[in-house]
Amino acid sequence: MNRTITNRIAIGVLWFAAMLTVAVLGALLLYVFVNGIRVISPAFIFTWPRGVNAEGGIWPTIVSTIYVTALAMLISTPIAVLAAVYLAEYAFQGRIVNTIRFAADSLSSVPSIVMGLFGFALFVEAMGMGLSMISAALALSLLMLPIIMRATEEAIRAVPKYMRWGAYGLGATKWQVVRRTVLPAAAPRIITGIVLAMGRAVGETAVVLYTMGQAVNLPTTPLDSGRPMTVHLYLLAVEGINLPAAFGTALLLIVMILGFNLSARWILRHYRKV
């Protein structure tokens, strides 16, 4: 009797913990949604901020965010995918592979402020690229590398051995096997990893604050500076003058990241072959 009661209470506590976690998420989303939806309009999305109070819209910040995220994706994807191919298909377990894995783990746990200062010191100042899209994209791509690599490696390892054997049996070389058999089979999960990494990049603040700057600008070339949505939200929040615009920016940011997460799930569900 006693132990069934203990059991019930304990299981109840576990339910409570899980529901509290869900409730926190719900409360946060609801709070931002209720306060943010009032300012969201085509004008808010597609016009420029005006004046110190950032009245008007946030269009340049949306463009800056998308620009830098796409650029970072282009830089990090080939390196991360090929690195994963090496680790999963070519490498022998040993000291070098261990070092590479340790580096990847370290890279994924570097505090973003450290990455920001590093990007500032190296890309902005030492390499003279200034506060720009390319500086920010390079710094962001360092954060995206381990995420994409891990997803790709898992995807490649999930491809069944017999698919490789079949290809080898037809006389294919290793690269042909990888390119024609393994990577296509692993593609949906790799793309999912890339999309999730982009979601992470969209939400980064400390990294881009020191590498992209904060001038409101519509970037055209990679050497242009700009102000991403996260930095805009940060400035509005600490300046504390135009809170409605801050809520609107926060809501759009969350919607964007939700979009990345949900599309990652969708890709996985609909195209997964292995």
Next chain:
Amino acid sequence: MVPLAGCTTNSQRTEQLSVSGSTTLLPISEQSGEAFHLKDPQVSVLVSGLGSSAGIEAVSAGTADIGTSSRDLKPEEGPLGLVDTPVAYDGIAVIVSPANGVDNLTMAQLRDIFAGKIHNWSEVGGADRRIDLVNRDEASGTREAFKKIVMKDVPFDPAAAVLPGTGQVRDVVARAPGAIGYISLGFVEPRFTDVRVKALSIDGVTPSKKSVADRTYPIGRTLHFFTKGQPQGAAKRYIEFVLSDAVQKGVVVDAGFIPIAEGGSK
């Protein structure tokens, strides 16, 4: 209108004028920058607010064309070769919650409060309540000016909360009955919220545009544009525009500042 102008001209080859520095000066530099861009579409004015010191640093390093500052140059910044154009005059209001019974402080009391020597409102004639200090960050020109005019080299109490934005100081002070902070006079009246703060009179003088302009209110300062050498080209045209009546009697007054002609340069 403004956004369209921004979009279309940006894709062409335009001259970019970067204006960097004081957050206090943001309303002037941004709004006049936008108006200037409409008037002179070949030039787009990029404004960033990182604090006065950052602005002075940026203009002397050449990364900005104009550095804006809400404080005077420090002695060690003298040799940087910066040319000063005063653009407006501003008062700094000392604010407390409307629930606070205190209405007036002397300069000495104010200094002792921010130095951490006076800890309770009862010591300056208020209720028995702990004083919660709200300070600005060190990059802020408002803090620099307050330090120079009020603190007179007495260090701030390091245990004070340090907030990086004017609106936040106002918001925090409005809702905390024991809090005291200081913000630019132009920001005392809120625009997007209904939070109210009370501006204290100092040595018996209520802060107002008039008392700041005629210097009876003691905490005032000049707002500057700095250029490396004499302003030239687009920078020169922009500065002339900022000093024109259109901006001085428009944006400057709207933002709660006092036109340079009325406040007078120091």
Next chain:
Amino acid sequence: MSQDAPKVTKSLQLVSRSTYVKEWLLQALFFMCAFAFVLAVALIFVFVGWKALPIFTDYGFWKFISGTEWSSSSKVFGILPLIAGTVLVTLGALALGTPLAVGTAVFLSDVASPRVRAFVRPAVELLAGIPSVVYGFFGIIFLRALIAQFSMTLGFGAFTAWIVLAIMIVPTIAALSEDALRSIPEGIREASYAMGATQWQTIYKVVIPAAKIGIIDAIILGMGRAIGETMAVLMVVGNAPVFPKGIFAPLATMTSQIVMDMPYAVGLHRTALFAMAAMLFVFSMLLVASVRLLSRLRD
């Protein structure tokens, strides 16, 4: 190879050699991509360390880490108060967040029906995806005002940071703990039930001990996230670089002080900020190393 060999054989040989070379070059390229990770870490280490070097040579490392006063105007850079702030904020967040996260993980792995799991698990993942600046915004606008009211203070300080950070580390710890719990073979649980144990006894006496190292790993990585978290903490701690005078008093952490000072820091001051970044980096690498060491112990 000989001059009079049939043409076909010769061309076959050429193809196979070029293929061999191509394959070898590709492998070399892949290796370089993988090695880029090592280079990136080395580059961060060398570059941030190089920028931080003058703190050792011109200021003194001991004076730097044991100094009790941080005042850029008087060029005194003692980071002990900032370390104290970081430790206080991190430990409190772990104390609040860990039970919640591990509870959620156990719920997901052992209690929830597939249908409930399909709802809770994505929620945890979404929580991980929300940007820290949004958490900070929520903290400063909503939590701070609430805490200011009931504590009769400004609402900035360790307590507010605890709650914000606890929410932020829950998804990290929960997701990793759940992986560890699910990797425990089902047979162990069945054996426990066969002995007549209740579900809770099975969880408490069998499943959690078996997944112990994985859960500890998760907590260590959650701790890393809490220590390195910047924007959210910055917005709610109040940024007073002094030893915390209580959990409702303004304080500063290493990360928050870096952001507060970066806009105007020059010379030795900037060096001090880079030195803090270098320390944070080394510490995060130590945490990763300890996790790897732990998992080696497990295997």
